[in-house]
Amino acid sequence: MKKKYQIFVSSTYHDLVEEREQVIKAVLEMDHIPVGMEMFSAADEEQWKIIARQIDEIDYYALIVAHRYGSVTEDGIGYTEKEYDYATERGVPILGFVIDDSAPWPRNKCESESKAQQRLTRFKAKVKSKLVNFWSSKDDLHGKFSISLMKAITGNPRTGWIRADQVTGAEVTKELTRLSSENASLREQIEKAKKKEDSQHDEIRSAIRILSANTRRLGARTKEKPRWEDVKYKTVTLADVFHWVAKNLIVENSSVEIGKNIAFHLVGSKYFPTFPIGKNFVTDILADLAALDLVEPSKKKHSVSDTASYWSLTKLGKQVLKEFRRVLLEEGIQASETIAEED
Known part of the structure; x- marks a missing residue:
C-alpha cells in the first residue's frame, strides 16, 4: 500500500510566498499532502490551537x-518560531532550510528594526543547531527540499496516510468517520x-479613518x-497625536507624561517642564481615544501616595499602533519625531 x-510548510508570510509555493509544489510532485500556513492566520490563541492540532497530525x-x-x-516569540x-x-x-548569507535578497524583505534582527539571529542559531x-x-530550495524529504521518508518513515479502498475493517471505517467529523469541525473553526x-x-x-479625519488645535509652552x-497653536490630526503617545502607552503612562509627549512633538525638547500643554487638552484627547476604545485606565497597581492617573493601550489600541508602524516600515518611512510648523 x-x-x-503530510508535510507542514512553515515560514514568515509575505517575504517567502514564492519560495513556499515551490516547496508545496515539490510536495505535490512527490504525491504527498502539503499543509500550508495560507490556511491559517495565527493572530490569536484560538487560531494557534488549530495550528497546533495540525502539527500534532x-x-x-x-x-x-x-x-x-x-x-x-504577546509572549515576545514569533509565530514561526512558536x-x-x-x-x-x-x-x-x-x-530546516535557511537562506545562504551570501545569496542576493531584496532589502525590503529584511528586518529593519534591531530588536527583530536580534530575535532572527537567535532563531537562526537555534535552527542551525540541528542539521539544515x-x-x-x-529553484535551489525546490531541489534541496525534494532530496531532503526523500531522505527523511527513507531514513525516518512515519505513519502516513493510505487510501480507504486499500484497507478494510471496522477500525478503518471508524477512523474515517472520526476524521470526517474532525475535518468538518476544523473547517467550521477556520x-x-x-x-x-x-x-x-x-x-x-x-x-x-476616524483618527485621520479629526483635527485638533494644539500648542505647548516653552x-x-x-x-x-x-503659545503658538498648530492643527494636527488625532492620528498624529495617537502615534506620538501610543508607543509609551504599550505598558502605561501618566496623564502628565502624555502631555509632555505631545509637547515634545509640537516644540521639541524646549517644552516647559511643568504642564507644557493644558490639562484640559490632555483630558479631552484621552477622552476621545477612550471613546474609540484605544486607551483605558491602567490596571497596574501603584502606591497610595501616587495620585497620578495612568493610562495604557487597549487590545484594539495595540492593533492600531501595530498597523501604523507596519505601514511606515513597508513604505520605508521613518516615523517623524516632530511636525512642521504651519505656514
Whole structure:
C-alpha cells in the first residue's frame, strides 16, 4: 500500500510566498499532502490551537527561514518560531532550510528594526543547531527540499496516510468517520476564525479613518515663552497625536507624561517642564481615544501616595499602533519625531 505523507510548510508570510509555493509544489510532485500556513492566520490563541492540532497530525515539518523574523506573540516569540518549537517538542522530524548569507535578497524583505534582527539571529542559531540545508534561490530550495524529504521518508518513515479502498475493517471505517467529523469541525473553526479576523480588520480600519479625519488645535509652552498667551497653536490630526503617545502607552503612562509627549512633538525638547500643554487638552484627547476604545485606565497597581492617573493601550489600541508602524516600515518611512510648523 502506497503511503502519502503530510508535510507542514512553515515560514514568515509575505517575504517567502514564492519560495513556499515551490516547496508545496515539490510536495505535490512527490504525491504527498502539503499543509500550508495560507490556511491559517495565527493572530490569536484560538487560531494557534488549530495550528497546533495540525502539527500534532503531520508526518514532517518543513521550515523556511530568510531575513525576516515575522509577527510576534504577546509572549515576545514569533509565530514561526512558536510553530518550530512546538513541532520539535512533539518529536516531529524537522526539515530546516535557511537562506545562504551570501545569496542576493531584496532589502525590503529584511528586518529593519534591531530588536527583530536580534530575535532572527537567535532563531537562526537555534535552527542551525540541528542539521539544515542552505538555499540561495527558490529553484535551489525546490531541489534541496525534494532530496531532503526523500531522505527523511527513507531514513525516518512515519505513519502516513493510505487510501480507504486499500484497507478494510471496522477500525478503518471508524477512523474515517472520526476524521470526517474532525475535518468538518476544523473547517467550521477556520471559518469562524476568518470572520473574527475580518471583523477585527474592519474595526482597526474604522479607528484609523476616524483618527485621520479629526483635527485638533494644539500648542505647548516653552522654556523661553512659558506664558499661555504666547503659545503658538498648530492643527494636527488625532492620528498624529495617537502615534506620538501610543508607543509609551504599550505598558502605561501618566496623564502628565502624555502631555509632555505631545509637547515634545509640537516644540521639541524646549517644552516647559511643568504642564507644557493644558490639562484640559490632555483630558479631552484621552477622552476621545477612550471613546474609540484605544486607551483605558491602567490596571497596574501603584502606591497610595501616587495620585497620578495612568493610562495604557487597549487590545484594539495595540492593533492600531501595530498597523501604523507596519505601514511606515513597508513604505520605508521613518516615523517623524516632530511636525512642521504651519505656514
